[in-house]
Amino acid sequence: xxxxxxxxxxxxxxxxxxxxxxxxxxIDAAQQCADLNALITLDDTGALAAAERAxxxxxxxxxxxxxxxxxxxxxxxxxxxxxxTCASRMLADFVPPYDASVVEQxxxxxxxxxxxxxxxxxxxxxxxxxxxxxxxxxxWDAARVPxxxxxxxxxxxxxxxxxxxxxxxxxxxxxxxAAFCGITGLxxxxxxxxxxxxxxxxxSLDCGGVLARSAEDCAHVLTAMAGxxxxxxxxxxxxxxxxxxxxxxxxxxxxxxxxxxxxGAGIDAGxxxxxxxxLKQYEKLGATLVDISLPNAALAIPAYYVIAPAxxxxxxxxxxxxxxxxxxxxxxxxxxxxxxxxxxxxxAEVQRRILVGTYALSAGYYDAYYLRAQRxxxxxxxxxxxxxxxxxxxxxxxxxxxxxxxxxxSADPLAMxxxxxxxxxxxxxxxxxxxxxAGFSEGLPVGLQLIAPAFAEARLLNAAHQxxxxxxxxxxxxxxxA
Amino acid sequence: xxxxxxxxxxxxxxxxLAVGENALASIAGELNGVLALADQLAAAQxxxxxxxxxxxxxxxxxxxxxxxxxxxxxxxxxxxxxxxxGLYLVPKxxx
Numbered sequence: 001x002x003x004x005x006x007x008x009x010x011x012x013x014x015x016x017x018x019x020x021x022x023x024x025x026x027i028d029a030a031q032q033c034a035d036l037n038a039l040i041t042l043d044d045t046g047a048l049a050a051a052e053r054a055x056x057x058x059x060x061x062x063x064x065x066x067x068x069x070x071x072x073x074x075x076x077x078x079x080x081x082x083x084x085t086c087a088s089r090m091l092a093d094f095v096p097p098y099d100a101s102v103v104e105q106x107x108x109x110x111x112x113x114x115x116x117x118x119x120x121x122x123x124x125x126x127x128x129x130x131x132x133x134x135x136x137x138x139x140w141d142a143a144r145v146p147x148x149x150x151x152x153x154x155x156x157x158x159x160x161x162x163x164x165x166x167x168x169x170x171x172x173x174x175x176x177x178a179a180f181c182g183i184t185g186l187x188x189x190x191x192x193x194x195x196x197x198x199x200x201x202x203x204s205l206d207c208g209g210v211l212a213r214s215a216e217d218c219a220h221v222l223t224a225m226a227g228x229x230x231x232x233x234x235x236x237x238x239x240x241x242x243x244x245x246x247x248x249x250x251x252x253x254x255x256x257x258x259x260x261x262x263x264g265a266g267i268d269a270g271x272x273x274x275x276x277x278x279l280k281q282y283e284k285l286g287a288t289l290v291d292i293s294l295p296n297a298a299l300a301i302p303a304y305y306v307i308a309p310a311x312x313x314x315x316x317x318x319x320x321x322x323x324x325x326x327x328x329x330x331x332x333x334x335x336x337x338x339x340x341x342x343x344x345x346x347x348a349e350v351q352r353r354i355l356v357g358t359y360a361l362s363a364g365y366y367d368a369y370y371l372r373a374q375r376x377x378x379x380x381x382x383x384x385x386x387x388x389x390x391x392x393x394x395x396x397x398x399x400x401x402x403x404x405x406x407x408x409x410s411a412d413p414l415a416m417x418x419x420x421x422x423x424x425x426x427x428x429x430x431x432x433x434x435x436x437x438a439g440f441s442e443g444l445p446v447g448l449q450l451i452a453p454a455f456a457e458a459r460l461l462n463a464a465h466q467x468x469x470x471x472x473x474x475x476x477x478x479x480x481x482a
Numbered sequence: 483x484x485x486x487x488x489x490x491x492x493x494x495x496x497x498x499l500a501v502g503e504n505a506l507a508s509i510a511g512e513l514n515g516v517l518a519l520a521d522q523l524a525a526a527q528x529x530x531x532x533x534x535x536x537x538x539x540x541x542x543x544x545x546x547x548x549x550x551x552x553x554x555x556x557x558x559x560x561x562x563x564x565x566x567x568g569l570y571l572v573p574k575x576x577x
Binding site: 094095097191204233234236237296298299302306309313320321322323324325327331332333334336338339340342343351352354355356358359360362368369371372373374375376378379381413414417428429454 | 496
């Protein structure tokens with residue numbers, strides 16, 4: 001389905017296809033590609049009912065571009081009446097009594113959700129191997145990971161099963177799988193998309209966003225997702241830009257900062273070459289390249305792997321076997337109920353982060369770890385503030401390598417954490433960033449990351465769209481799938 | 483600062499995670515690896531730098547002091563592994 005959302009919307013309006021047909025196609029394609037293990041729950045009944053409603057709206061010629069467009073939600077967004085697992089045994093049978101704001105928003109514009117996408121458990125992971133429901137496979141090479149934590153979302157879009165998917169990004173969980181799967185992934189500014197009903201991992205970093213084939217498609221979806229929500233205390237009450245109109249602006253005069261730290265040691269040569277070629281393309285489009293430095297970049301991973309586990313240990317305290325979720329059998333005491341329920345319900349990586357976070361917040365270590373990490377967080381944010389005094393966006397590779405093999409890093413948490421080296425700083429600073437397909441290395445997709453100042457999503461989407469008008473990397477699809 | 487089996491036992495207790503005695507040593511090893519990463523923070527110059535908790539240093543919104551939630555006790559209790567008479571049930575705390 002290398003067709004754009006706008007083209008699909010036009011076909012729907014011209015009655016060349018119905019929302020029901022489009023939805024049926026997506027469901028069939030998902031079933032044919034079951035080997036990818038990208039879906040946790042397929043909601044064909046709900047999807048076909050929603051498609052019928054969309055067809056009625058289309059018959060009256062009302063609604064936005066997304067009416068009748070099939071998609072999937074990452075299984076971290078609560079869906080009323082449809083189980084929401086967060087890829088954890090803890091929530092394997094959890095059926096939320098309410099919808100997340102993002103779910104309401106996309107249902108409100110009558111996009112058609114066909115189900116819930118696989119992910120790393122509680123969004124903790126960079127390979128989608130930490131799922132209670134099993135690893136997701138990369139559509140470009142079934143022996144490789146799709147990235148994580150929004151790996152199911154990325155694989156479904158890359159395989160052409162749906163034109164877009166929702167995702168969340170706490171340390172790179174939209175951008176890294178988008179890069180590994182050769183699609184476009186947008187992490188908006190922290191606070192731009194409501195976190196209400198989005199199961200919490202690290203609340204000061206968690207951010208909902210979109211994975212799609214192109215920046216133009218992302219612009220249509222972000223338009224529906226962005227905005228203030230009184231139910232999320234950290235949601236920002238700032239006007240939402242017209243992302244679609246901004247796409248067409250020429251790039252002449254755009255100043256692109258090339259951060260030397262993002263192209264240094266640890267970045268595969270093949271990735272570096274693709275990124276350099278993409279930067280040349282940007283020069284052809286009228287942009288100017290500016291050499292910049294983000295001096296504290298190397299501290300982003302250490303700061304992230306203190307702050308995120310600390311917040312996770314606090315957020316995940318709610319899973320106690322009492323109110324909802326998994327409960328161990330025959331608890332002998334309240335203590336036994338808590339400890340055994342949690343040990344059974346959480347996978348190894350989630351338990352590891354809970355323990356690290358508990359330690360970092362415990363008496364005697366709080367100042368040395370958590371408070372120090374928060375001070376470093378300000379240094380990292382200040383690096384970006386300084387850089388944006390002279391440049392409009394910052395560019396670099398999204399990931400240091402192409403998609404790695406299943407099992408290659410799963411036994412070594414530190415090697416896995418290093419996969420986030422170029423993405424976590426953006427979350428610490430709360431900035432928007434996009435990963436867009438920029439070429440191939442070793443036959444696998446490479447992502448270019450663009451970072452912008454807070455609330456400049458329109459600038460990012462514009463810069464990515466202009467690149468995609470001049471290149472066709474985003475239109476390339478893996479062989480042998482839908 | 484290195485984590486040993488006793489420290490793992492202590493933080494597992496704080497985190498309410500059951501950890502078997504035979505797993506303590508391997509978990510200690512893993513946590514020491516992660517903390518070695520965190521120890522890189524010690525090199526940062528952070529004197530006089532205020533901690534950053536919210537990326538935009540945003541303060542909370544004010545709203546009217548009024549009830550905004552409806553009573554959905556039944557819907558929420560229906561999710562509980564064990565509930566009766568409007569209450570969550572847990573093992574006896576007092577004998």
